[in-house]
Amino acid sequence: MMAGRSAAVLHVVAAVSAAAVVCLVGAGLNDYWLRITATAANFAIVALAWGFLLGFAGQLNFAPAAIWGAGGYAAAILMTRYGWNPWAAAIGAAGCGAIIGVILVLPAMRLQRIYLGLFTLGFGELMRLTIINEAQFTHGPSGFGLSSVRFGGLLDTSYGMLVVTVCLLGSAYLFFLFLLRSRHGLYFQAMRDDQVAADARGVNIALCKFWAFFASSIVMALAGALFAYQSRYVSPEMLHVEYSFQFVVMSLFGGVRTLIGPIVGAAAITFLLDLLRAWEAWRLVLLGILVCANVLLFPHGVIGALWSYVHYRRADSLLARRFGQESHFRVAAPDQASK
Amino acid sequence: MSTSLIIEQAINGLLTGAIYALFAMGLALMMGVMDVVNTAHGEMFMLGAYAALGAALGIGVGPWIYLPLAALTGFAIGVAIDLATLRPLRRRRGVDIHLSSMILTFGIAMVIQNLALQTIGPKFYKAPELWPGASEIFGMIFINEQLLAAGIAGLTMGLLTLGLRFTPLGRAVRATAQNPSAARLVGIDTGRIATITFGIGAALAAVAGALLGPLYYVQPTMGSAILLKGFAVVIVGGMGSVPGAVVGALLLGVAESLGGTVLSYGYKDAIGFMLLGVMLLVRPNGLFGTPLRVQG
Numbered sequence: 139m140m141a142g143r144s145a146a147v148l149h150v151v152a153a154v155s156a157a158a159v160v161c162l163v164g165a166g167l168n169d170y171w172l173r174i175t176a177t178a179a180n181f182a183i184v185a186l187a188w189g190f191l192l193g194f195a196g197q198l199n200f201a202p203a204a205i206w207g208a209g210g211y212a213a214a215i216l217m218t219r220y221g222w223n224p225w226a227a228a229i230g231a232a233g234c235g236a237i238i239g240v241i242l243v244l245p246a247m248r249l250q251r252i253y254l255g256l257f258t259l260g261f262g263e264l265m266r267l268t269i270i271n272e273a274q275f276t277h278g279p280s281g282f283g284l285s286s287v288r289f290g291g292l293l294d295t296s297y298g299m300l301v302v303t304v305c306l307l308g309s310a311y312l313f314f315l316f317l318l319r320s321r322h323g324l325y326f327q328a329m330r331d332d333q334v335a336a337d338a339r340g341v342n343i344a345l346c347k348f349w350a351f352f353a354s355s356i357v358m359a360l361a362g363a364l365f366a367y368q369s370r371y372v373s374p375e376m377l378h379v380e381y382s383f384q385f386v387v388m389s390l391f392g393g394v395r396t397l398i399g400p401i402v403g404a405a406a407i408t409f410l411l412d413l414l415r416a417w418e419a420w421r422l423v424l425l426g427i428l429v430c431a432n433v434l435l436f437p438h439g440v441i442g443a444l445w446s447y448v449h450y451r452r453a454d455s456l457l458a459r460r461f462g463q464e465s466h467f468r469v470a471a472p473d474q475a476s477k
Numbered sequence: 478m479s480t481s482l483i484i485e486q487a488i489n490g491l492l493t494g495a496i497y498a499l500f501a502m503g504l505a506l507m508m509g510v511m512d513v514v515n516t517a518h519g520e521m522f523m524l525g526a527y528a529a530l531g532a533a534l535g536i537g538v539g540p541w542i543y544l545p546l547a548a549l550t551g552f553a554i555g556v557a558i559d560l561a562t563l564r565p566l567r568r569r570r571g572v573d574i575h576l577s578s579m580i581l582t583f584g585i586a587m588v589i590q591n592l593a594l595q596t597i598g599p600k601f602y603k604a605p606e607l608w609p610g611a612s613e614i615f616g617m618i619f620i621n622e623q624l625l626a627a628g629i630a631g632l633t634m635g636l637l638t639l640g641l642r643f644t645p646l647g648r649a650v651r652a653t654a655q656n657p658s659a660a661r662l663v664g665i666d667t668g669r670i671a672t673i674t675f676g677i678g679a680a681l682a683a684v685a686g687a688l689l690g691p692l693y694y695v696q697p698t699m700g701s702a703i704l705l706k707g708f709a710v711v712i713v714g715g716m717g718s719v720p721g722a723v724v725g726a727l728l729l730g731v732a733e734s735l736g737g738t739v740l741s742y743g744y745k746d747a748i749g750f751m752l753l754g755v756m757l758l759v760r761p762n763g764l765f766g767t768p769l770r771v772q773g
Binding site for chain 1: 514562565566572573575576577579580581583584585586587588590591592594595701705708709712716741743744746747749750751753754757758761
């Protein structure tokens with residue numbers, strides 16, 4: 139996905155025009171669909187950051203919702219208690235995300251893969267319980283509303299919220315894209331593929347883990363702040379494991395070895411669940427079946443499966459043209475399972 | 478706080494810990510033998526509770542019938558899930574089995590939990606009490622129901638430990654956990670062992686659910702809280718170590734019970750994760766764990 143300077147320009151143009159198209163189409167949507175689209179974009183930001191962390195840096199973090207929710211709480215508390223304006227509070231939320239990211243680097247230095255995953259799962263739950271119990275700051279289990287805050291400007295309308303969220307999504311996409319195209323992107327992927335070998339070749343593993351957690355946590359926390367502005371409410375439910383798994387599922391559904399996959403996954407699942415509202419719990423049964431199918435049938439996600447099919451067809455037709463249909467030089471069908 | 482109160486709370490914690498242990502034992506078996514992180518364990522716990530509740534209220538049978546019935550239900554569901562989903566996953570090469578199985582079983586958990594919500598509804602049920610009242614032992618007061626549940630949990634775990642140690646099947650399970658390829662070399666059908674292990678693990682969760690039925694309320698989302706505690710316990714004990722899981726669970730029970738009294742009650746559910754954090758800093762392999770494999 140990352141080759142050459144022209145490809146980079148292409149990505150920038152594609153991201154900017156996709157964001158512009160969503161904003162233009164948004165002008166014609168009613169309030170309900172504006173909210174749904176903004177929610178999808180918000181979830182896509184978190185799924186993107188999570189997918190980056192697993193797919194490119196190889197770090198398993200099962201607390202995306204805790205970081206997202208903490209960002210929402212940080213912004214909400216800064217606005218209601220200290221009277222910050224929303225934009226400054228969003229920066230405060232990013233700072234909160236940065237702190238959590240730095241804290242998570244410590245276990246990441248000692249633990250790998252599923253051990254790190256289960257640790258972060260517990261860490262997220264600990265954060266949720268802390269927010270429930272420190273009621274003098276957080277108003278306890280029921281959360282609190284932001285009706286006292288003057289938002290003003292873009293943040294006051296559903297359309298403005300959509301524009302801001304989509305802009306953040308586009309910037310996050312380009313940010314991760316350029317991070318991956320830089321020297322650090324290669325370090326990340328070397329660490330993901332084989333940490334010991336990367337270490338032996340001089341990759342600074344500690345620094346890589348630091349940047350990976352730092353960057354992804356900041357992005358998640360920013361998205362959480364925007365979600366709080368959008369729903370005008372924060373509650374400990376935002377930090378719940380269910381939300382974390384939701385982001386994980388969205389990310390894996392699209393496929394984590396691409397940056398576009400998690401965005402597609404988040405949009406697909408958000409809209410699917412909304413369209414099937416009338417089905418109540420049955421839609422979650424359907425989603426559960428989709429999750430199983432994802433792991434068993436297309437483990438690299440929808441986009442991963444699509445990409446490997448396209449590459450397979452292209453290589454296959456090239457070889458067929460060169461050596462004829464009956465040649466031995468046919469590409470083996472892509473093995474979805476192999477890493 | 479007086480000493481006798483502390484002792485009383487500690488013993489109460491051990492009683493709760495026994496049920497956690499039953500739950501975590503299944504989780505540890507699955508991790509140790511088949512490297513599966515079972516996110517649907519809480520749902521097996523929930524189904525066990527419903528199976529027992531249905532048998533107790535619907536047919537009116539006693540615990541000596543409904544506990545084995547819950548175990549059988551759990552076993553059947555575990556085997557069915559394994560054959561339908563985990564076996565195809567095991568046969569694939571180059572999969573991160575931990576993560577894949579975790580996401581896969583999360584999908585299964587979603588299906589089971591929402592089916593239960595849709596068919597049974599979010600109503601709270603309470604199973605009939607078996608041994609009402611409380612007893613006084615050395616001046617300390619214990620709830621009879623809890624004593625009974627812990628006793629049965631201990632009995633089940635004892636039987637399972639004996640089974641693992643002394644029966645041919647148990648030896649095959651332990652051999653598969655130690656070294657799957659060596660187990661295959663000496664003629665053990667490791668695929669079959671994995672399926673049976675998953676069934677046994679699910680049965681343990683179901684029995685734990687059935688035992689908690691008369692103590693707490695039975696409802697479709699009852700599995701979520703205990704699942705997270707189960708994960709914490711399994712890591713504290715050392716991933717995949719069955720004795721580690723049991724010791725970790727008893728420790729968690731006592732820590733929760735004492736911590737709930739000493740600290741504020743609201744942080745009671747957080748103690749497991751604090752324990753987890755401390756353990757990972759002091760001894761990342763857990764109590765009984767072997768050193769981590771560097772890369773899978």
